[in-house]
Amino acid sequence: MVGKKLFICILVLLSFSLPLFAESSIWIDPSTGRITVKTTRKQMRELEKILPKLSVQTRQIQIEARIIEVSTQITKKFGTYLEQLTGLEVKESPGEGSSFIYGPKNLSDLSQGLGSLRFTFYRITNENKFETILNMLLSRGMARILSSPRVVTVSGEVAGIYVTTEVPYLSSITYRVVNDKEVPEEHYSYATVGVVLQVLPRIVGEDLVEMSVIPLVGDYEVTAEFGSQHPIFKRQISPTNVTVKDGESLVIGGLISRKKSKQTIGLPVVSHLPIIGNIFKSRVETTEEKNLIITIKPHVLKPREIRGRVKRIFHLKYALAQEVARDVRKLLSPDGTIEVNPKEASPNSILVRDREDKIKLVQSLLNEIGTFKSQQRQKIYKLSYTNAENAKKVVESFLSPYGSVKVIKKENTLIVEDGAYQISLINSAISVLEQYNSQPRVEQIQLSFISADKVAEKVKTFLSTQGTVKIVGEKTIVVRDNERVIEKIKEYLTEIDKP
Structure with a gap:
């Protein structure tokens, strides 16, 4: 009430300072501390002299968020309250909150062109019950808090909460001439994926906060058509407006993300045998499903908290x-x-x-x-699909002045030493390289002295489960496999293809 009375006094003071022109007007928003005046230039200059003398402190709001990952199985075990927690469509329980839902339900729907993500916004008025459910899930390993950031903003100003990671992708390829040959150089850029919350809070009265909430969820998918170097990025926004009490939580749920991955499985021992081992191996595709819950709690800061x-x-x-x-x-x-x-x-x-x-x-x-000595890390990368020398060139672009990378050629392995931050970037880059190079490519190999039919059977022993070799000429073969296998075949043929 004090802030409101102060603004009324300011309004009266400014009214006396303005002439009674029909086109003059004053509008004051106590929640944001903004004063809008329409008058003549002369009177505007007079007001600009008066306003600095009026000391009005704009109220501040603390936004506390939690990003929670929840098991998809809990809705079947814990009933109505967990359905509310995970954002599924449920009936409202009197005195415990309300919910409203729109948009398609999961990321797979997005690929079918069904529009924005489907979020449930659930206003929690029984905080203790909600926390009890959440703590139970956390203690049983059915949920985990990914992040719990807090930001402070003033009433009427946007606060941003970012729980994101950077995903590298191949942005361009340039060529340089080395020994009269064109050598490709790959250039990587980064895209941000994860959760971004834009919250515009506005204090209404003494204990209400009106919030414009814009949750943005970014994800990506690697397809066989484009490969891991050209992932498909998905970013969807679902804005809403809601009014809650000071300290009351808003829960955003209903997002189910699905990620596909491929694994090679095989019988112990025999699957590792040369030549016949591939018979006992198979590649399976698995789908990982996760629920994402976001809680937002605004708190109007008191002067003693700000001081x-x-x-x-x-x-x-x-x-x-x-x-x-x-x-x-x-x-x-x-x-x-x-x-x-x-x-x-x-x-x-x-x-x-x-x-x-x-x-x-x-x-x-x-x-x-924060020093290099304290943060120095060593990471060994045993590469399955990428040539270690090629991977080294990519890694070098991420190294700090104190970082180093060493190639163990016989084992096709990199040993990298650098700070924790640099290692995290290199982890992402190596992951992208391995995913990209695991995709089969086709290469025609021309022999000089040995006939193709004499080497074809030996070449087959190098192939992965997805590899093939075809004789297309007397001294020409076409190999289809991942990059690492093709590199091994070319090294072998270089050794034996002699007069």
Whole structure:
């Protein structure tokens, strides 16, 4: 009420400052602290002198979110309340909240052109019951909290919450001439996938918060047609407006993501035998299904909670922001907040809001654990489909000045040493390379001295389960298989194809 009375006083003061022109008008929004005035240029200049003398503090709101991954089997075991928790269509229970639903149900529907993701927005008015259900799921391993970020914004301003990762993809190929031959160079870009929440809160009265919520969920799929270097990205937005009480939770559910993966399975021992081992192997396609639950809780900050808070962005060079955030949270006060990879900062950053003494503790911690020596990691990559020398060129583009990569040619293996952040980027890049090169390609091999029919049987012993070899000429064969197999065949033929 104090803020409202203050704005009424300002309105009266400004009204006396303006002449009674018909076209003059004043509009004040107490929730956002905005004053809109329409008048002459002369009077506008007078108002610009008056307004700086009026000290009005805009109210701030803390947005606390939780990104929760839930087992798809729980709805069958725990009934109505878990149906509400997972965002399925359920009847409303008096006094426990309300829900509204729209859009197709899962990501597979998107590929069929059914429009935006289907979200359920469920306003929780019985917080204790909701937390009891969630804690039960967490204790039984049926749910896990992926992230719990908190951000602070002012009433009427957008707050962004980002729980994302970067997926590398092949953006272009250029060629350079080496020893009179054109050598291809692959260039990678990154796309952001994960969960992005845009929340525009607006304080209504003393204890209500009107929120415009825009959840954006990004996912990607690797198809046989385009391969892993050209994944299909899916991004869908489902905006809504809802009013909740200060401290009351809004739950967004109903997203079921499905990811397909391929695995090679075989009988123990015999599947690893040369030549005949492939007979005892098979490739199976599995589908992983997950439910995603997002909770949003707004809290109107009191003056005593705001007093003394400062904001600081820390960019991490070698440490991984997601890992460091867990240690930083332990240092913060109950009112302190941390945001991982905020929109206004460079990648691999954290934004901290807290008292100055807490900020200094965070700085001291990062000075200690953020060095290359503290974050130095070693990772061994035994490559199944990618030539180690080719993979080395890609890895080198991610290394820090202190990083190194070594090739063990006989084992087709890379040994990489660098900071935790660099290793995380290299993990993603290697994964993309392996997925791409696992896709079969066709190459024609021309022999110089040996006839094709003499080497065809030996070439077959190199093939994977998906590989084939075909004689197309007296000294020409066509091999269809993944890149690594083709490289081995070419190395073998180079050794024996001599006069």
